[in-house]
Amino acid sequence: MSKRYLILADGTVYEGEGFGASVEGVGELVFNTGVVGYIETLTDPSYFGQIVMQTFPAVGNYGIIEEDFEGECHVKGYVVREWCREPSNFRSQYTLDEFLKNHGVPGICGVDTRAVTQRIRESGVMNAMLADRVPEDLSALGAYAVTGGVAKTSAKAVTVYPPKGGKVCAVTLVDYGTKRNIVRELCARGCEVTVVPADTSAEAILAANPDGVMLSNGPGDPAENTACIAEIKKLLGRVPLFGLCLGHQMMALAAGGQTTKLKYGHRGGNQPVTDLETGHTYITSQNHGYAVVSDSLPVGKVRYVNANDSTCEGVDYPDLNAFSVQFHPEACAGPRDTSVLFDRFVGMMKG
Numbered sequence: 001m002s003k004r005y006l007i008l009a010d011g012t013v014y015e016g017e018g019f020g021a022s023v024e025g026v027g028e029l030v031f032n033t034g035v036v037g038y039i040e041t042l043t044d045p046s047y048f049g050q051i052v053m054q055t056f057p058a059v060g061n062y063g064i065i066e067e068d069f070e071g072e073c074h075v076k077g078y079v080v081r082e083w084c085r086e087p088s089n090f091r092s093q094y095t096l097d098e099f100l101k102n103h104g105v106p107g108i109c110g111v112d113t114r115a116v117t118q119r120i121r122e123s124g125v126m127n128a129m130l131a132d133r134v135p136e137d138l139s140a141l142g143a144y145a146v147t148g149g150v151a152k153t154s155a156k157a158v159t160v161y162p163p164k165g166g167k168v169c170a171v172t173l174v175d176y177g178t179k180r181n182i183v184r185e186l187c188a189r190g191c192e193v194t195v196v197p198a199d200t201s202a203e204a205i206l207a208a209n210p211d212g213v214m215l216s217n218g219p220g221d222p223a224e225n226t227a228c229i230a231e232i233k234k235l236l237g238r239v240p241l242f243g244l245c246l247g248h249q250m251m252a253l254a255a256g257g258q259t260t261k262l263k264y265g266h267r268g269g270n271q272p273v274t275d276l277e278t279g280h281t282y283i284t285s286q287n288h289g290y291a292v293v294s295d296s297l298p299v300g301k302v303r304y305v306n307a308n309d310s311t312c313e314g315v316d317y318p319d320l321n322a323f324s325v326q327f328h329p330e331a332c333a334g335p336r337d338t339s340v341l342f343d344r345f346v347g348m349m350k351g
Contacts, residue, residue, distance in 0.1 A: 004108045005134050006079060006116070009127040009141040013134055014116060019083060020100025020107030022132075026144050027051040027076030029128035030289065031117050033268030036062075037285075042078070042099065043069040045153035045177035046245065046287050048219035049146035051077035051128050055117055055268075060084040063092025064099045070179040073099075074153060074219070077130040078107040079116070106130040124263045125289060149219030150228065150246075153177035154198035161186075161193040169211040169349040172196055176218030176228065176246050181330040185342050186214070199227065202234035211349040212240035215247025217328065222249035222259050222290055229253045236320045240348040242341075243324030245288055251324045252315060258296035262311070265289035266326075272307035273314075273327055273338075281307055282337040284327035291326065321348065 004018030008029065031053045032041050038059050041052060052075050061084040083096055100107045108130055120126070127141045155175040161183050168190030173183065176198045186193045196205065198218075205213060213235055222229075225246075232254040235241060243251040249259050266286040274281045292312040294302045304314030304325060314325035323345075329338040 002132060004106070004130060004132055006108055006111055007129045007131060007134055007138065007141070008119070009138065010123065011138065012119065014111045016108040016110035018106065018132060019097050019109055020078060021104045023104060023106050024132075025051060025077035025106045025130040026140055027128065028125060028144070028146050029053060029079075029116075029120065030125055030265060030267055031055050031113075031120060032287070033270060035269070037269055038096070039065060039068045040070050040179075041287075042075060043071050043073050044179060044287060045071045045074055045149075046217050046219045048074035048149040048153050048177065050075060051079060051130065053079035053113055053116060054081075055113055057081035057113070058084060060096035061087055062089035063087030064094050064096060065089075065091045066093060067091075070181060071153070071177070073103040073105065074149075075105055077128075078105055079111055079113060079130075080107070080109050081111065081113045083107070083109045120264050125265060146220050147224065150176045150198050150225055153219060155195055156197060158197070159195045161195070163190045163192050164188050165190055167192050169346060170194070170209075171212050171214055171349070172205050172208060172210040173214045173216060174198060174200060174205070174247070176216050176225070176250075178216035178218070179328070179330060182214070182216060182244065185330045185339065189342055189346050191346065198225075200231070202231040202238075205235065206238060210239060212242065212345060214345070215241065215243040215251060215324070217245035217247065217287070219246070221261070222246055222253060225250060236317070236322060239321075240345070241320070241322035241324075242345040242348075243322070244328065245326060248314070248324035248326050249290055249292055251322065252292040252297060255300060255317065255320070256298040258293040259290050260293050261290050262288075266306065271327065273304050274307045275304055277303060284313075284329075284338055286327045288326060
């Protein structure tokens with residue numbers, strides 16, 4: 001392997017060894033604290049435009065399993081302490097190195113990921129570059145921004161997924177960059193799921209007469225998706241609504257609330273979330289860099305908060321027959337503490 005460098009926008013340089021694709025990568029550097037689940041991370045569309053760093057030191061030990069993909073790979077680079085060259089798992093199809101090469105993603109190993117994580121926690125998320133040499137001009141880092149992610153990760157055509165067993169409900173899932181396991185969880189509960197592109201109008205959604213509408217996860221700044229927010233506003237109060245992650249944030253914006261960018265976000269399978277109604281705290285899987293501002297909501301009530309930093313993790317809108325959460329109850333990979341939220345949504349649709 002040849003030398004490769006991780007160059008941060010503040011000028012800090014970390015030397016390591018290159019693997020994956022032999023290309024440069026520029027993106028927003030974020031860290032994921034998951035112990036497992038690197039396959040799901042690399043194929044989560046919410047990481048569009050970002051260089052992902054794993055805080056767990058050993059990655060790639062169980063290889064790549066395409067059945068576990070959550071979507072297409074949209075990451076700009078991959079940073080690990082150590083990558084396993086010879087995975088051992090009966091389901092493994094090929095190596096992490098091959099996956100990155102197949103998708104044109106540069107990787108770097110041998111980096112002190114603990115030191116990099118501490119820098120991000122202190123300074124906040126920043127742009128970075130993976131390159132085989134350190135350029136004199138770092139202006140490209142300052143100019144980079146994650147934009148247009150929803151349009152680039154959303155479905156381009158309508159797809160219908162049949163329910164498992166008898167049909168219980170018909171759900172329209174608006175795809176802002178959805179994870180496949182959301183569809184699986186709905187189908188497993190007897191839902192016929194119609195996945196529609198992000199730019200589908202509220203009128204077209206309501207004309208299909210669904211029992212409920214789900215707003216998916218997705219990448220980037222929620223506030224930039226003004227057209228999507230306008231359509232969600234038309235859906236509020238008209239049909240049962242369930243929003244996840246980006247869908248949660250855009251629902252809050254449609255209801256008149258505000259969002260803000262977090263210093264370094266929540267990414268991993270170990271985020272504690274407290275239900276203010278029951279007092280229970282759940283361990284959740286998360287991937288987001290923005291949050292709803294709790295006291296900005298003119299309607300609804302904050303139901304869930306992050307137990308670490310008290311940021312908003314979910315909102316109930318009882319007068320609008322809607323609710324939303326920041327975390328991922330489909331939780332793949334990660335704990336399954338909150339998968340009952342899909343049952344709650346089905347219950348709403350059944351009336």
